[in-house]
Amino acid sequence: MQLSQKFFDAFNLCGTSLKSPPIARKLHAQLILSGLDASLFLLNNLMHMYSNCAMLDDAFRVFRETSHANTFTWNTMLHAFVHSGQMQEAENLFDEMPTRMRDSISWTTMISGYCQNGLPAYSIKTFMSMLRDSNHEIQNCDPFSYTCTMKACACLSSPQLALQLHAHAIKLHLGTQTCIQNSLVDMYIKCGAIRLAETVFLNIKSPSLFCRNSMIYGYSQLYGPYEALRVFTRMPQRDNVSWNTLISVFSQHGIGVRCLSMFVEMCNLGFRPNFMTYGSVLSACASVSDLEWGSHLHARILRMEHSLDSFLGSGLIDMYAKCGCLGLARRVFDSLGQRNQVSWTCLIAGIAQFGLGEDALALFNQMRLDSVVLDDFTLATVLGVCSSPNYAAPGELIHGYAIKSGMESSVPVANAIITMYAKCGDTEKASLAFRLMPLRDTISWTAMIGAFSQKGDIDRARQCFDTMPERNVITWNSMLSTYIQHGFTEEGMKLYVLMRSQAVKPDWITFATSIRACAELAILKLGTQVISHAIKFGLSSDVSVANSIVTMYSRCGHIKEAQKVFYSIHVKSLISWNAMMAAFAQNGIGKKVIETFEDMLRTGCKPDHISFVAVLSGCSHMGLVVEGKHYFDSMTQMFGISPTNEHFACMVDLLGRAGLLDEAKNLIDGIPLKPNATVWSALLGACRIHYNSRLAETAAKKLMELNVEDSGGYVLLANIYAESGELENVADMRKLMKVKGIRKSPGCSWIEVDNRVHVFTVDDTSHPQMKEIYVKLEEMMKKIEDTGRYVSVVSSAHRSKKYHSEKLAFAFGLLSLPSWMPIHVMKNLRVCNDCHLVIKLLSLITSRKLIMRDGYRFHHFKDGFCSCRDYW
Numbered sequence: 001m002q003l004s005q006k007f008f009d010a011f012n013l014c015g016t017s018l019k020s021p022p023i024a025r026k027l028h029a030q031l032i033l034s035g036l037d038a039s040l041f042l043l044n045n046l047m048h049m050y051s052n053c054a055m056l057d058d059a060f061r062v063f064r065e066t067s068h069a070n071t072f073t074w075n076t077m078l079h080a081f082v083h084s085g086q087m088q089e090a091e092n093l094f095d096e097m098p099t100r101m102r103d104s105i106s107w108t109t110m111i112s113g114y115c116q117n118g119l120p121a122y123s124i125k126t127f128m129s130m131l132r133d134s135n136h137e138i139q140n141c142d143p144f145s146y147t148c149t150m151k152a153c154a155c156l157s158s159p160q161l162a163l164q165l166h167a168h169a170i171k172l173h174l175g176t177q178t179c180i181q182n183s184l185v186d187m188y189i190k191c192g193a194i195r196l197a198e199t200v201f202l203n204i205k206s207p208s209l210f211c212r213n214s215m216i217y218g219y220s221q222l223y224g225p226y227e228a229l230r231v232f233t234r235m236p237q238r239d240n241v242s243w244n245t246l247i248s249v250f251s252q253h254g255i256g257v258r259c260l261s262m263f264v265e266m267c268n269l270g271f272r273p274n275f276m277t278y279g280s281v282l283s284a285c286a287s288v289s290d291l292e293w294g295s296h297l298h299a300r301i302l303r304m305e306h307s308l309d310s311f312l313g314s315g316l317i318d319m320y321a322k323c324g325c326l327g328l329a330r331r332v333f334d335s336l337g338q339r340n341q342v343s344w345t346c347l348i349a350g351i352a353q354f355g356l357g358e359d360a361l362a363l364f365n366q367m368r369l370d371s372v373v374l375d376d377f378t379l380a381t382v383l384g385v386c387s388s389p390n391y392a393a394p395g396e397l398i399h400g401y402a403i404k405s406g407m408e409s410s411v412p413v414a415n416a417i418i419t420m421y422a423k424c425g426d427t428e429k430a431s432l433a434f435r436l437m438p439l440r441d442t443i444s445w446t447a448m449i450g451a452f453s454q455k456g457d458i459d460r461a462r463q464c465f466d467t468m469p470e471r472n473v474i475t476w477n478s479m480l481s482t483y484i485q486h487g488f489t490e491e492g493m494k495l496y497v498l499m500r501s502q503a504v505k506p507d508w509i510t511f512a513t514s515i516r517a518c519a520e521l522a523i524l525k526l527g528t529q530v531i532s533h534a535i536k537f538g539l540s541s542d543v544s545v546a547n548s549i550v551t552m553y554s555r556c557g558h559i560k561e562a563q564k565v566f567y568s569i570h571v572k573s574l575i576s577w578n579a580m581m582a583a584f585a586q587n588g589i590g591k592k593v594i595e596t597f598e599d600m601l602r603t604g605c606k607p608d609h610i611s612f613v614a615v616l617s618g619c620s621h622m623g624l625v626v627e628g629k630h631y632f633d634s635m636t637q638m639f640g641i642s643p644t645n646e647h648f649a650c651m652v653d654l655l656g657r658a659g660l661l662d663e664a665k666n667l668i669d670g671i672p673l674k675p676n677a678t679v680w681s682a683l684l685g686a687c688r689i690h691y692n693s694r695l696a697e698t699a700a701k702k703l704m705e706l707n708v709e710d711s712g713g714y715v716l717l718a719n720i721y722a723e724s725g726e727l728e729n730v731a732d733m734r735k736l737m738k739v740k741g742i743r744k745s746p747g748c749s750w751i752e753v754d755n756r757v758h759v760f761t762v763d764d765t766s767h768p769q770m771k772e773i774y775v776k777l778e779e780m781m782k783k784i785e786d787t788g789r790y791v792s793v794v795s796s797a798h799r800s801k802k803y804h805s806e807k808l809a810f811a812f813g814l815l816s817l818p819s820w821m822p823i824h825v826m827k828n829l830r831v832c833n834d835c836h837l838v839i840k841l842l843s844l845i846t847s848r849k850l851i852m853r854d855g856y857r858f859h860h861f862k863d864g865f866c867s868c869r870d871y872w
Contacts, residue, residue: 004042007031011045015052024053028062044072051080071101075109082113087122099133104142112148115155123152124161131168143174147183154190162191178204182211189218198222213241220249224538225258244276251280256288257571275311282315286322294319298332308335314342321350345378352385360385361394379407380416387423395420399433408436415443422451442468446475453482477509480517489517493526506533508542515548522826522853524556525752541568547575554583557824557851557858572603578610585618587858588867593618594627609641616650620657621857623871628654645671649678656686657871661695677706681716685830688720693729696720749805749827753816760808769812777803777811784841789864791837804835810842810850822849829855831872840866 007027014023028046031037043066050059063069063077074097081090094102094110107130114122127149146169153161166184169175175184181204188197197218201207207215212235220228232238232246243266250259263281267273273281278301285294298316301308308316313336320329333339333347344367352360364382368374379402386395399417402408408417414437421430430451437444445468452461465471465479476499483492496514499506511534518527531549534540540549546569553562566572566580577600584592597615600607612635619628632651635641648671655664664683668675680702687696700717721729737743750759760767767773781802784790806827813823831839831854843850844864852859860867 003034004036004039007034007036007042008045011042011049015049019053021053021055024049024055025058028058040066040068040070040073044070044076047073047076047080051076051083054084056080056084056086071103071106074101075103075105078106078109078113082109082116085117087113087117087119102133104145108142108145108148111145111152115148115152120152120155123149124156127152143177143179146174147179150180150183150187154187157191159188159191159193159196162187162193162196166196178206178208182208185211185218186214189214189221194218194222209235209237209239209242213239213245216242216245217249220253222538224541225249225253225255226541227538240271240274240277243271244274244280247277247284248280251284251287254287256284256290259284260290260293275309278312279315282312282319286319289323291320291323291325294323307337308332310336310338310340310343314340314346317343317346318350321346321353324354326351326354326356339372341372341375341378344372345381348378348385349381352381357385357388357391361391374405374407376407376410376412379410380412383413383416383420387420389424392424392426395424409438411437411439411441411444415441415447418444418447418451422447422454425454427451427455427457442470442472442475445471446478449475449478449482453478453485456486458482458486458488471504473504473507473510476504477507477513480510480513484513484517484520489520492517493521493523496530500533506537506539508539508545511537511539512542512544512548515545515552519548519552519555521757522556522824523752523757524558524824525755527552527556541570543569543571543573543576547573547579550576550579550583554579554586555853557587557853557860559583559587559589559858572605574605574608574611577605578608578614581611581614581618585614585621585857586853587860588621588869588872590618590622590624590627594624594631597631607639607641609644609647612641612643613646613650616647616654620650620654621868621871623654623658625654625658625660645673645676645679648675649682652679653682653686656683657689659690661686661690661692665695665698675702677703680706684716688716691720693720693726747805747827747829749809749825751809751813751823751825753813758809758812760805760812762805763803764805764808767808767812769815772815773808773811774803776815777807780811780814780842780845781838783845784838787841787845790841804832806831806835806852806854807838810839814846814848819848822851824851825853827852827854831859836866836870836872840864 007030010027014020014027027049031042031046036042043062047059047062050056050062059077059080063073066073074093078090078093078097081087081093090110090113094106097106107126110126111123111130114120114126127145130145146165150162150165153165165187166175169180169184174180181200184200185197185204185207188194188200197215201211201215201218204211212231216228216231219231228246228249232242235242243262247259247262247266250256250262259281263273263277263284266277278297281297282294285291285297294316297319301312301316305312313332316332317329320326320332329347329350333343336343344363348360348363348367351363361382364385367378379398383395383398383402385391386398399408399420402410402413402417407413414433417433418430421427421433430448434440434444434448445464448464449461452458452464461479461482465475468475476495480492480495480499483489483495493514496510496517499510511530514530515527515534518524518530531540531552534545534549539545546565549565550562553559553565562580562583566576566583569576577596581593581596581600584590584596593615597607597611600611612631615631616628619625619631628651632643632647635643635647648667651667652664655661655667661683664686668679668683671679680699684696684699684703687693687699696717718730718733721727721733746761748759748761750757752758758767764770806825809825809827810823813825817823831852836859839850839852839859839861841864842848843861847863850861852861854872857868857872859872
């Protein structure tokens with residue numbers, strides 16, 4: 001017994017610590033000399049030692065020479081083959097193994113082995129064979145066989161199979177075992193069934209660290225990164241995986257600042273980062289263009305790791321390139337002892353993003369001269385460089401190279417070819433490349449939707465969308481954006497409703513696009529429903545979604561709600577500031593526009609041309625001439641932004657509304673670029689306010705010279721003539737419009753009541769309640785006239801003013817909405833003087849708040865006054 005114990009200890013030492021083949025063979029020889037080579041216990045441990053020393057042939061020889069092998073003997077040899085990755089030999093041995101000798105360990109070894117060696121489908125097949133095996137007592141199943149099968153299911157990402165495995169585990173009363181529950185959580189997360197993972201997780205009394213780490217990722221997918229952070233902070237213990245997972249989550253969600261702070265905290269607590277940590281943090285530095293942090297990290301990597309491998313080198317190249325330091329990116333690239341395709345591709349992509357397409361293509365040619373093996377990712381990246389009309393010719397050459405090298409059949413490369421041709425404006429070649437693809441994925445179909453969208457071919461885009469066999473959220477977003485961008489807003493919202501009915505999980509792009517569509521239509525109820533969905537999915541705090549919410553509320557006249565959302569944004573982007581300034585400007589709160597602009601400057605956020613459009617527009621709506629001139633001058637002098645026609649139009653509007661028509665005309669005469677229709681329309685509008693028909697004629701003539709087919713200018717001039725009593729000129733303008741085939745854009749107003757949008761036009765008779773609406777309007781007009789503050793327009797040119805669409809919409813609102821509720825009406829054109837006065841007095845006699853958005857701005861009517869102070 002003492003000798004047997006000595007051999008056992010020696011076998012164990014050699015197999016675990018020494019792993020020396022010569023010593024292993026000497027021990028085997030000593031075993032034979034001692035006469036103990038008949039001991040099955042020692043032979044099994046001898047095989048185990050040989051296996052651990054990677055001496056499979058010796059182990060197998062011992063196995064074959066064992067005349068009285070038991071189950072442990074077979075399992076030891078099975079484990080040896082599996083551990084060394086020789087799954088075919090393991091499978092042959094398992095098939096040879098007597099059925100009576102197979103136990104749970106035998107089956108589990110094979111199930112686990114297939115999964116570990118990249119054959120998860122065989123793991124599932126083996127598990128099913130185990131269940132069918134008549135000699136195997138299922139009730140005595142090793143839970144480990146279930147956990148291994150669940151891991152294989154996770155590799156296959158099959159939620160249907162995951163549900164079946166879970167049901168079977170419950171049937172055998174294994175569902176409450178902690179190891180099974182932990183595996184269920186991981187399996188469901190990797191299969192994308194995160195809500196089921198959450199259900200299991202919440203029922204585990206003591207989740208393992210592995211399980212909690214899985215849920216960090218799960219919650220980030222389900223509710224966003226901050227819910228993942230909440231799981232992390234509640235963990236009783238954490239390891240490197242916990243930190244790396246959370247850091248990766250913040251990096252992937254583009255929350256670079258928080259990612260960096262988590263990295264600092266991780267290091268301060270003594271956790272050592274690995275290459276995955278560095279990769280995530282470098283990506284975060286790139287996303288926020290933080291060169292200082294990136295350089296610090298570079299120094300730390302060199303100090304801690306002593307050298308750069310291709311993985312970290314590629315991360316540094318990408319970071320420096322995205323921070324605009326192409327020279328430093330090139331230095332890191334040149335310093336790498338070994339460069340791979342990723343290193344080259346990162347440098348090529350980095351150079352290309354700054355519009356240096358020729359340099360990027362030159363680098364690609366150098367890469368080919370250096371005989372670097374090209375992969376799909378590299379070729380797809382270079383095709384991306386050629387995705388503009390300027391590089392269509394090199395793009396076709398690279399397409400030819402892809403055909404010659406046989407890489408055209410690669411799905412990523414073919415997708416890049418489709419996108420390249422689409423962005424070069426050649427939809428037919430994109431379509432041909434698509435049709436020639438032997439295999440297509442969702443990206444292929446989505447690329448074709450984008451190609452048709454770019455050409456404005458909405459019908460073919462939708463046909464492609466309807467035909468594709470499988471869609472993901474990106475596809476839905478692409479079709480949704482196509483509708484919204486091309487003005488088919490209602491169709492876009494119908495698609496959003498269909499998307500929700502089919503239980504497609506939306507992302508931030510879905511919500512940002514859909515909420516923007518609600519803003520275009522000024523549909524508050526549907527907009528608030530979409531916002532509720534965004535909150536439910538944990539995406540309302542995303543800065544892009546929040547920006548869309550600000551715009552939606554402001555365009556529906558709910559400026560306080562817009563402000564509340566704006567102030568809730570933790571890290572405001574330039575778009576956030578611009579959205580809020582535009583909201584104040586549109587609602588006629590010029591002072592708040594200026595305050596917000598100054599607040600933005602104090603945060604260090606640099607304004608762009610859109611910022612100044614908002615500021616100048618706010619000054620214009622409130623008649624802030626001095627302030628407007630100051631900001632117009634500072635735009636060029638302080639910020640180096642050259643004014644566009646849009647800025648000049650704002651200034652003409654500002655000066656013109658203030659009665660400074662000559663100054664406005666002089667400004668136009670001094671514009672360095674050719675004034676466009678917007679500029680002349682602004683002057684024409686000002687001429688109408690101040691009844692200057694002569695200057696109006698000049699502005700209208702300029703509009704006609706620009707061949708503007710929009711009826712607005714002609715109608716404005718006709719109205720100016722009418723209000724000046726020049727009826728012959730009115731008639732002449734109408735004849736001119738008839739000759740040119742220009743028709744007046746019909747005015748329409750709409751109001752939301754009972755989840756329906758009710759649309760009205762001038763002298764409308766189509767609404768089912770029209771008789772009651774006209775009676776209500778007549779009743780209100782009588783009360784308005786009794787105030788003594790209303791003077792009607794008697795001109796024949798305005799005979800329809802009595803029944804303009806906005807009056808009908810407000811009358812319907814008074815009939816349909818409770819007395820405590822403000823009435824919101826939207827109109828596509830500028831409100832006329834008569835209607836503006838009527839609605840003001842309507843707010844007085846009804847003691848209700850009335851809100852109207854016309855084609856130019858918001859009007860908030862209360863107690864007989866308007867927020868625009870009659871200045872619009």
